[in-house]
Amino acid sequence: MQSITSELVHQTIRRRPAESHKGTYGRVMLIGGNQNFGGAIIMAATAAIYSGAGLVTVATDLVNLTSLHAQLPEAMVVDYHQTAMMTQLLKTMDVIVIGPGLGTDQFAARLLTTVLAQVQPQQRVVIDGSALTLLATRTQPLPAAQIVVTPHQMEWQRLSGLKIADQTPTANHLAQQRLGVTAIVKAHHTTVYTTDRVWFNPGGTPAMATGGMGDTLAGMIGGFTAQFKDFTNAILSAVYLHSEIADDLAQARYVVLPHQISAEIPKYMHRYSLN
Amino acid sequence: MQSITSELVHQTIRRRPAESHKGTYGRVMLIGGNQNFGGAIIMAATAAIYSGAGLVTVATDLVNLTSLHAQLPEAMVVDYHQTAMMTQLLKTMDVIVIGPGLGTDQFAARLLTTVLAQVQPQQRVVIDGSALTLLATRTQPLPAAQIVVTPHQMEWQRLSGLKIADQTPTANHLAQQRLGVTAIVKAHHTTVYTTDRVWFNPGGTPAMATGGMGDTLAGMIGGFTAQFKDFTNAILSAVYLHSEIADDLAQARYVVLPHQISAEIPKYMHRYSLN
């Protein structure tokens, strides 16, 4: 087991090239937010945009259109019921984040299936939140693409079949090999499983134990994997920074709210990008 | 009559255990917000989330969905007209706050009855705002649970039968014994009545005399009782901190607005949690 280091983050987040434009920093679609859990997709999209993704589209129930734009006019929006438009847009994306506030009803299950069926090999996919619960009941194979899942321990139990007490690094790594995707198992100290390694995140604080914290991480991973070429390093850097910011804010706060983390992302990324 | 002290607050708000998750800090449902008073449930939910409650669900008229999420994406939302979903969710809650902006029409009265009928002994209930007016006209007994009511003096008159001029600590305490619930009687200096004691809150400022201040206190009590085991101490700490923050803000403000108090809660709680 290897610790994620600030050095790894520093090597990942590089100074942006002068000759570049929005497209250079990736197109991200975040899919989720039903009538009950619309806040989740707002928090995820906020994190993606503050992470520097070039162009962010939110595919959601339109009941969330106004609350999203009221705080994040930078996002574009599409009704996730409009299959034709979704299909057309999905093709143009570099990264797809699916799950925050998606729910687990039949529509959500169908949407997950539709989206995964269209994923192309060069795309990156972040599967989070409700989509993990749905994933645990699916029998179809996952598409050939760069995929990362972000379960907390209970969701990991559903996905891996490992009870929480049995979720040792070794057992988790074996489960990850079976699933064939990068796995982030969120806990007090989060661990990340890739094909060839087990990573340990040194940060984290109980001040993060509040609703929406995972949605924010999923959005950050969306933003980081849209910009940084090495998929694993992009993921590890997002995990590290998410908890580093929380740790710093928790120096003066009993609870850290998700939007407070997002607001800090550009400053932290700037510092890591300096030589 | 005993003064609430900063020492009591300090003993209540403890450093969070490292091994913990959202569930550790409680599930809170806040019920209220009709078409006219939607702001009340937004202010209450804001206070609950900034107090550190793990998972917060707002049960309201969906007319309030967007304004809530536009400023508080951290909250989940359910339509309070959907009886089946309400029933299912209520079972999973640690704390129920009912009343802010609920109104006093027939629907509100029915909803209060439905909710109270489902309360389980291990749950904690905060009855506030319009629900207190409704409570005063009810004849059914209150459910066996840990209940706190938060009337201002006029609401206490309706609830206790005591005219404002007659609301002495002794008379209030006798009324509280009859009602069998913890009672917070809000006034310039708020008093709190439990089975065995009368508490006096030393703080408070006329800069708090503005709409929404009580909704914020109700939300704080929701958040505190979700996290801290001793019901009475959780309540007393919320009352104390609510006015302490207001007193501090009023050092430089003629009027203190409810959302300004909520924004400060995490910092104050952090300070009390230090050894």
Added chain:
Amino acid sequence: MQSITSELVHQTIRRRPAESHKGTYGRVMLIGGNQNFGGAIIMAATAAIYSGAGLVTVATDLVNLTSLHAQLPEAMVVDYHQTAMMTQLLKTMDVIVIGPGLGTDQFAARLLTTVLAQVQPQQRVVIDGSALTLLATRTQPLPAAQIVVTPHQMEWQRLSGLKIADQTPTANHLAQQRLGVTAIVKAHHTTVYTTDRVWFNPGGTPAMATGGMGDTLAGMIGGFTAQFKDFTNAILSAVYLHSEIADDLAQARYVVLPHQISAEIPKYMHRYSLN
């Protein structure tokens, strides 16, 4: 012509009595905001609440409900088409502000007539914005109450019949005597006309020349007249403070936005309230 002085403001804004509650600081209803000009009533209500009014209700087209609550949960809302509820609520108000974003169509004209017909002698009324244009075409007498109108020079031309070039203090004062209401004529240096005197406001900056500035002043007058007994002094203090805050903000800003003024009101009032 007499200058409004900081001394007058200081004598008006007094330290709040400890024994007081929301009702002590007045009930204000702000009426306005159609589908095109909803922002005006939001800005007016924001100013009223930040001025310390105890309880603020906004009567508006419900199309504005969500945008209002998204930034000002402290306000209560009523549909201004619901005549019965409006009538019932109007009776309970200390101050009525009518006009910001009301528009000048038939509904607006009817609403103004309905509201003015219900005004009671002890109530205070602020007539602003579109309502001034409507007022200029009315033939019915104004109700017996404490009324203030807040025209800019073009609106004053419509109301008084005086062309802008002819709006000298003497001519304005004669027109005010005819109308029988306090008149604030907004210009670079605003003048205020009461039965026995002409007041001159020393402050004011071209950085205030932006949409919504008048709505903010109307809301402040609503808040001030709700709290301070002397009607004239309350009005003069609102006029003075509105421009004093703007002058200060303009030290570092080319344009001052209305919401920036409102955010400062509690601090300025606090300073004036000190001995």
Added chain:
Amino acid sequence: MQSITSELVHQTIRRRPAESHKGTYGRVMLIGGNQNFGGAIIMAATAAIYSGAGLVTVATDLVNLTSLHAQLPEAMVVDYHQTAMMTQLLKTMDVIVIGPGLGTDQFAARLLTTVLAQVQPQQRVVIDGSALTLLATRTQPLPAAQIVVTPHQMEWQRLSGLKIADQTPTANHLAQQRLGVTAIVKAHHTTVYTTDRVWFNPGGTPAMATGGMGDTLAGMIGGFTAQFKDFTNAILSAVYLHSEIADDLAQARYVVLPHQISAEIPKYMHRYSLN
């Protein structure tokens, strides 16, 4: 090719005359924002208002009404489907900004045609975003008025017929002469083409490469051309300031968000307005 200088900006942004009012600083209508791209017109309108435009009206799909007013109550709103009202309002405008989030469907094309057909010689027109794509397919001549287009390199390719690799200053200038409108070609270093000159903007940072940055520039140009008499200098000053603010914010941020630029505009303009 001549560099835009801070001296030019200083000569353009003058201290405001004391005797002035909202009308002095111009009436601006911003047209755009469909169901998917509503955020764009919000960001453009925010920039116009923070630039000091006197009166700003947003013509949009009403689906965007609430999210706009939730953050920008200073803007007035009109449904861009209401042809009669649009026609009436357009006549009163000093500046028209068309394009941010307009989309490229049939309705958008028709609206662009309708608006351009009504433009009067003394009006100023900013054509941005989707409207540039529509413009590239039109055959009708542009109206006689002061017009500026704001393409990024790909949009300029569509508009000028020049492939990105061929977009040299000389080729661009020839294309501009053909089109007969001022052209801002947005790139790492933006160039501006007027009838008699080619301007080079010295500022700009890859931290600006995020969605909404162009909408913000379009809104600033709307605000600046509404206030400052010399059309070219107003445009050049907006271009210069937009990137100067971004450069400054990027000293501490990996990505600069559009609304962060708008928030700074009044302070920067103030500094330039000093002698």
